[in-house]
Amino acid sequence: MLPIITAFQSSPDRGQGLARDMRVRWALEEVGRPYQVRLVSFAEMKAPPHRALNPFGQIPTYQEGALTLFETGSIILHIAKQHAGLLPDEPAAQARAISWMFAAVSTVEPPILERASAKLLEADQPWTPQRLLLIDDRIRARLDELAAHLGDAEWLDGGFSAGDLMMVHVLLRLGSSGILGAYPTLCAYLARAQDRPAYQRAFDAQLAVFTAATSR
Numbered sequence: 001m002l003p004i005i006t007a008f009q010s011s012p013d014r015g016q017g018l019a020r021d022m023r024v025r026w027a028l029e030e031v032g033r034p035y036q037v038r039l040v041s042f043a044e045m046k047a048p049p050h051r052a053l054n055p056f057g058q059i060p061t062y063q064e065g066a067l068t069l070f071e072t073g074s075i076i077l078h079i080a081k082q083h084a085g086l087l088p089d090e091p092a093a094q095a096r097a098i099s100w101m102f103a104a105v106s107t108v109e110p111p112i113l114e115r116a117s118a119k120l121l122e123a124d125q126p127w128t129p130q131r132l133l134l135i136d137d138r139i140r141a142r143l144d145e146l147a148a149h150l151g152d153a154e155w156l157d158g159g160f161s162a163g164d165l166m167m168v169h170v171l172l173r174l175g176s177s178g179i180l181g182a183y184p185t186l187c188a189y190l191a192r193a194q195d196r197p198a199y200q201r202a203f204d205a206q207l208a209v210f211t212a213a214t215s216r
């Protein structure tokens with residue numbers, strides 16, 4: 001039985017691959033596991049049947065037989081533990097890769113999401129320009145630290161892992177901010193990840209949803 005994931009029927013990012021179903025699609029493509037997608041509208045996401053899958057009324061969710069998961073970190077960890085390709089076998093290396101998954105969502109993502117909220121939801125507030133300066137400083141501090149760790153390495157810790165998948169997707173949200181330009185090694189890191197055939201298949205699949213919706 002194929003796992004079923006949920007994704008936006010009409011993604012606010014207009015197919016740029018920033019919605020988090022992209023992480024799950026990418027992970028499934030990396031491990032070569034076919035999947036089905038169920039598209040949901042905003043109204044459906046907030047209705048009881050979807051909240052039974054994700055209490056927060058969000059996408060993506062992941063259903064595999066009797067198992068239902070939400071939170072991309074947990075979904076990707078589940079996929080990575082079931083299939084080869086996203087986590088090293090050696091226990092210490094595996095634990096470090098999982099640390100990077102947490103670092104992506106707990107340490108690097110928060111100021112990036114705050115920036116998105118300030119620009120989308122608080123754009124007309126008088127204090128937003130000042131707040132954005134502070135948020136951007138906090139983002140730069142994290143990027144400085146991340147770039148210092150990465151150095152000239154290809155990936156965060158040895159070979160490509162679920163830690164890189166999560167980190168890359170978090171960083172891609174900064175694409176239009178202009179902030180990444182000061183970090184050539186991080187830009188090269190993102191480009192390397194986006195060149196992966198699995199990333200491209202996942203990206204094309206989510207873009208096809210947007211293209212189909214707009215051509216109706």
Ligand SMILES: N[C@@H](CCC(=O)N[C@@H](CS)C(=O)NCC(=O)O)C(=O)O
Pocket residue numbers: 018019020021057058059060070071072073
């Ligand atoms: N921490 C969650 C975040 C999920 C999330 O924010 N999903 C967004 C789409 S990328 C969503 O459903 N937004 C609509 C909403 O929150 O109403 C995860 O990683 O899965």
